[in-house]
Amino acid sequence: MLRRILSFAIALHFAVLVVNNLPWSPFVARLFPLYSWYPIATGQNQNWSMYQYPIHFQPDFHLVARFPDGAETRPWGTSRRMRAREVYLLEKLFLMNDGNRLAYRLFDALHDRYPADYRPTEIVLRRTTSDTPPMPGQIDHRPASVARELEISKRW
């Protein structure tokens, strides 16, 4: 009996994993209220669409803190020196729906980590982009329609 229950539970577990992996569709939408609590609550949310749509431009990220005496520093260094996770975080701020709000929280946290007698008056996060040359032989290339420069900043 226990074996049957376990067997059924495991079959259900595998079924949920498969459905959770499927792209959003009316079929998945119908099932979503039934199964979604399980992968979310257990941390098994299946999201493996890594590199699905590689971007067609070259971004770079600049995080700059400006001080009352005119000095500027990069709290995390250049994008080449940043940890990959930090670059990923900054990139996400420009892609999220409420990225600006999270960015302001990040700026506040960075601002308050400086000594009280020498804190920045402004923190700026800038994303610059340049075009990626078309692939040799590609005849239908169009430059990516993305802003050359985007900026999120906060002043104190």
Next chain:
Amino acid sequence: MVMRKIMAAWNGFLFGKADPRQLGTFRAVFGAFLALYLLDLYPTLHLFYAPPAVLPPALTWASGRTWDFSLLAFLPQSQVAFQASFLLSLSGAVALMLGWRTRTAAVICWVTQLSWLNPLHAGKNSGDNVVSVLCFLFVVAAMAGHAQRAFALDSPRERKNMPAWSTRLFQVQLPLIYFFSGFHKLASADWYRGEAVYWVFQQPVWSRFDLTGVTDPLLTAPLTYGSLLFELVVFPVLVWPRATRNWVLALGIVFHVSISATMRVFVFGEVMPIFYLCFFDASPWLERGWTLVRQAGSATGLLPGKKRTAG
């Protein structure tokens, strides 16, 4: 008749006998990885949760999906609370590695992993997701008593074979990751036309060194289609037969090492080869190391061992 055969095969798949040393090895290595992973994650966690924090407690469990829990919502935001929580996480990982109080350790690892990562809507990737999945599966394996049957301080004296179902949970999840990674890529014209790796190489911010000169389609297209073939077919299918298993795992390691060597991908390249231990029995190596640990422990009196008699 056909249904009976299918049920028999299914029961054999789940309840056939498995050597506990394989899962024990996987548990020990994952626990060690988890400890290093947490230490690497520390700066991000400190930024987000230790004052002055990016996220106050009220925002750590504020999403509309209430299942997306974080116990940080119930803790005061202070350096002491943060350091204590982090130490708890780290202790759980070390205890899981050693197989000490394995059930409790596994639950601690899982709960703290989700509490740290669920509120992080920026700064986490699929590699972190894999770690979360593994934490949960080890909770299940530990609760069943399977994860701690070998190479664990909780190990019983006699190592009996165990039913395979807990190992199967890992073994089914791993090919699913590859298959659906490839499956989703097919929705993209870049992968369908063999151009994706070209575009990936053209992003200096995400490359370890300058790959923008790698433009020849005779190089980039085989890499693109080869990745798809590996994810959609080679791994999910050929990892199961014993005759091809080790070759596929070796190819997978080459796959991930080459990605990690060229691209600034974090966590995924390290955790996936460790995930391979659900298919690969590395226990002979760990057996040797564990014997040395027990001998050292007995000699120093830290672990029970054979007593020397005088004369």
